[in-house]
Amino acid sequence: MTARAPAGLPARGLRFLLARRRVLLRLTAWSVLETGQTFLLGYGPARALDDGFLAGRAGVGLAWLAVTGIGVLLGAYGTARVYAAVAALVEPFRDRLVERVVARGVRTGDAGSLSGLTQQVEIARDTFAGLVMVSRSFVVTAVGALAGLFTLAPPLLLVVGPPLALGMALFAATLRPLARRQETFLLADEALAGDLGTVCPGLRDVTATGAEAHIAAGTGERVEAELRAARALAHWGVLRVVSLTVGGQLPIVLLLAAAPWLLSHGVTAGALVGALAYVTQSLLPALRNLIHGLGTSGSRLTVVLRRLTRTDTDTATATATATATATDDGNTPPPLGAARPANTTAGTVGPPRPADGTTPAGASRPDGSRSPTQAGRSLPRPARSRPGEEAPPALSLTSVTFAYGSASAPVVQDLDLDLPPGAHLAVVGPSGAGKSTLTALVAGLLTPSRGAVRVGGHPVPGPDAAAGRVLIPQEAYVFGGTLAENLAYLRPYPVPEEEMLAAADAVGLTPLAGRLGGLGARVDPAALSAGERQLVALTRAWLSHAPLALLDEATCHLDPGTEERAERAFAARPGGTLVVVAHRISSARRAGRVLVMDGRSTAYGGHEELMRSCALYRDLVGSWAPAPALRRSEPALALRDAYRVDAVAGPGLAGDGGHVVAHRPVGQVQAPRDLRDGGPLGREG
Numbered sequence: 001m002t003a004r005a006p007a008g009l010p011a012r013g014l015r016f017l018l019a020r021r022r023v024l025l026r027l028t029a030w031s032v033l034e035t036g037q038t039f040l041l042g043y044g045p046a047r048a049l050d051d052g053f054l055a056g057r058a059g060v061g062l063a064w065l066a067v068t069g070i071g072v073l074l075g076a077y078g079t080a081r082v083y084a085a086v087a088a089l090v091e092p093f094r095d096r097l098v099e100r101v102v103a104r105g106v107r108t109g110d111a112g113s114l115s116g117l118t119q120q121v122e123i124a125r126d127t128f129a130g131l132v133m134v135s136r137s138f139v140v141t142a143v144g145a146l147a148g149l150f151t152l153a154p155p156l157l158l159v160v161g162p163p164l165a166l167g168m169a170l171f172a173a174t175l176r177p178l179a180r181r182q183e184t185f186l187l188a189d190e191a192l193a194g195d196l197g198t199v200c201p202g203l204r205d206v207t208a209t210g211a212e213a214h215i216a217a218g219t220g221e222r223v224e225a226e227l228r229a230a231r232a233l234a235h236w237g238v239l240r241v242v243s244l245t246v247g248g249q250l251p252i253v254l255l256l257a258a259a260p261w262l263l264s265h266g267v268t269a270g271a272l273v274g275a276l277a278y279v280t281q282s283l284l285p286a287l288r289n290l291i292h293g294l295g296t297s298g299s300r301l302t303v304v305l306r307r308l309t310r311t312d313t314d315t316a317t318a319t320a321t322a323t324a325t326a327t328d329d330g331n332t333p334p335p336l337g338a339a340r341p342a343n344t345t346a347g348t349v350g351p352p353r354p355a356d357g358t359t360p361a362g363a364s365r366p367d368g369s370r371s372p373t374q375a376g377r378s379l380p381r382p383a384r385s386r387p388g389e390e391a392p393p394a395l396s397l398t399s400v401t402f403a404y405g406s407a408s409a410p411v412v413q414d415l416d417l418d419l420p421p422g423a424h425l426a427v428v429g430p431s432g433a434g435k436s437t438l439t440a441l442v443a444g445l446l447t448p449s450r451g452a453v454r455v456g457g458h459p460v461p462g463p464d465a466a467a468g469r470v471l472i473p474q475e476a477y478v479f480g481g482t483l484a485e486n487l488a489y490l491r492p493y494p495v496p497e498e499e500m501l502a503a504a505d506a507v508g509l510t511p512l513a514g515r516l517g518g519l520g521a522r523v524d525p526a527a528l529s530a531g532e533r534q535l536v537a538l539t540r541a542w543l544s545h546a547p548l549a550l551l552d553e554a555t556c557h558l559d560p561g562t563e564e565r566a567e568r569a570f571a572a573r574p575g576g577t578l579v580v581v582a583h584r585i586s587s588a589r590r591a592g593r594v595l596v597m598d599g600r601s602t603a604y605g606g607h608e609e610l611m612r613s614c615a616l617y618r619d620l621v622g623s624w625a626p627a628p629a630l631r632r633s634e635p636a637l638a639l640r641d642a643y644r645v646d647a648v649a650g651p652g653l654a655g656d657g658g659h660v661v662a663h664r665p666v667g668q669v670q671a672p673r674d675l676r677d678g679g680p681l682g683r684e685g
């Protein structure tokens with residue numbers, strides 16, 4: 001995990017500093033004022049007590065306090081000048097880094113990463129400035145305080161000096177290992193953040209491509225790596241606390257404990273107070289800043305500098321690694337642990353096992369009792385289903401409430417729903433009503449804020465529930481392999497060819513499979529239309545062993561006839577339960593049950609019943625009424641999106657390949673020109 005330092009990084013840093021001797025001298029000169037201030041912070045009050053207040057000469061005491069105050073003012077002036085000198089050191093440092101980064105970006109043509117790198121340059125500059133200030137401040141403070149202690153009474157130095165030296169030595173000894181752990185932790189944290197930044201927005205796609213197990217394994221390993229790094233850092237962090245305790249806090253205890261002895265050996269009360277002031281007001285804060293600054297910021301600076309000063313060779317290696325892990329065409333699924341073999345055999349096709357021997361999500365039977373291949377098209381049995389015992393619902397939601405933010409209004413509220421195995425449910429509602437949110441809750445991609453979701457009796461989220469459902473979103477994924485590999489992707493075992501052909505026949509893929517050249521033909525995802533990709537994805541899902549199929553507008557690019565065939569095929573899977581987010585009235589009519597979602601309120605029943613009892617459903621059905629058709633030249637997606645963008649309802653749209661999306665009536669329909677000019681009219685539903 002730890003990056004190797006490019007040779008010469010410390011040497012380059014030293015050269016950089018030596019080339020700026022004048023600035024360093026200026027810095028030292030102004031720092032002397034701060035040293036004087038520190039000296040007076042203990043010495044002034046000591047003299048004020050001993051020579052003034054305790055000797056009955058209040059004027060002298062006040063004079064010493066005034067001198068201390070003037071010292072503080074001079075010190076503050078010095079600190080202000082120090083900032084200017086530090087800027088003279090830090091700005092050229094930043095300029096040098098920017099030059100290197102830009103030159104490398106121009107040389108490698110990696111201009112895209114420049115903005116990110118310049119941001120890191122700013123981090124490096126700030127951290128470097130902080131480190132210069134912290135270490136300089138410690139040296140200045142230590143010199144001022146130790147000189148003050150010696151001047152007040154040499155025995156004070158004997159009490160404070162040894163623990164301070166011991167704490168410093170302990171800190172110095174832990175510096176390198178601590179910096180390494182800190183660096184490992186930072187890298188692990190960055191790797192996890194990068195991974196989650198990619199994975200989280202794509203959870204739906206991960207589920208749709210059946211890559212959950214692979215992603216969980218990869219991300220889980222990164223979480224583990226960060227945990228290990230954090231633990232190691234914490235162990236070494238304890239030593240850091242010990243060094244601060246020994247170097248900064250132990251002297252206070254020793255001064256107090258040794259006070260009687262010190263007072264009896266010529267140390268005055270004022271000197272004792274001065275010594276305590278040195279330790280508590282100067283040394284302890286300076287040591288704390290140093291330990292924190294060098295331990296944390298120092299490691300961060302090292303990481304950032306290594307990254308920024310990477311040679312072109314390092315960059316090329318990193319780019320090659322990144323490229324190797326990227327997908328080839330954006331349509332290739334993440335490999336399941338190992339490279340995906342072309343495992344089409346004479347009669348069977350099966351996706352590869354992950355290298356670690358785990359089974360992809362949606363594939364395994366926890367008890368391993370039945371081979372799904374032997375079971376043919378029989379889908380796995382739900383939880384707790386024993387002979388004579390009533391099977392649990394295929395899907396059950398109990399008082400499910402979900403909001404996207406803690407302060408946001410719930411999208412789903414107190415929703416109760418029980419679907420028996422074999423049921424066919426259509427979910428309808430205006431755009432934004434929460435239909436996709438509901439499917440995401442059932443698929444375990446979202447967690448309800450209240451209530452419970454169960455799939456086949458298994459709690460969601462959970463491995464059994466994940467294995468019991470398959471989600472097919474609107475975006476259909478087709479991978480750059482053979483058609484057979486695409487179809488078998490969600491199946492754990494070699495899939496008999498006849499089974500794939502039967503699935504293709506049931507869903508309506510057969511003509512396309514024929515055109516492509518059969519199951520063994522390689523598929524070019526980009527050459528397929530959106531509807532053709534949906535057919536492949538639907539057949540793949542149909543072949544999976546998940547009893548519950550969630551079709552979230554998964555047929556939106558299909559013509560009504562093909563859509564009907566596909567939906568009927570899913571509804572007819574033995575023991576299979578179907579939930580369809582409907583985008584055509586025909587879908588809702590076909591389903592035995594309809595769930596009407598409208599924000600927080602819902603209605604549930606059969607089509608006829610809802611037509612009588614639910615005004616919103618009647619509205620939706622009205623908006624789905626016969627409508628003008630599209631010309632074949634009109635891309636279906638473009639039409640659909642045009643209507644979505646305009647948030648149009650009113651007379652719904654349909655046609656050959658067209659789509660109707662249920663929208664709340666908000667305005668006039670702005671039909672695309674083809675439609676307004678008239679075209680072959682179609683009817684559906």
Ligand SMILES: Nc1ncnc2c1ncn2[C@@H]1O[C@H](COP(=O)(O)OP(=O)(O)OP(=O)(O)O)[C@@H](O)[C@H]1O
Pocket residue numbers: 404411429430431432433434435436437438
């Ligand atoms: N990731 C998110 N963060 C915040 N709000 C979201 C998020 N996703 C959806 N929403 C909001 O939640 C509500 C329900 O969205 P959802 O996509 O579930 O509706 P829908 O009925 O599926 O709509 P459509 O038919 O347009 O797909 C909408 O108001 C939407 O803006």
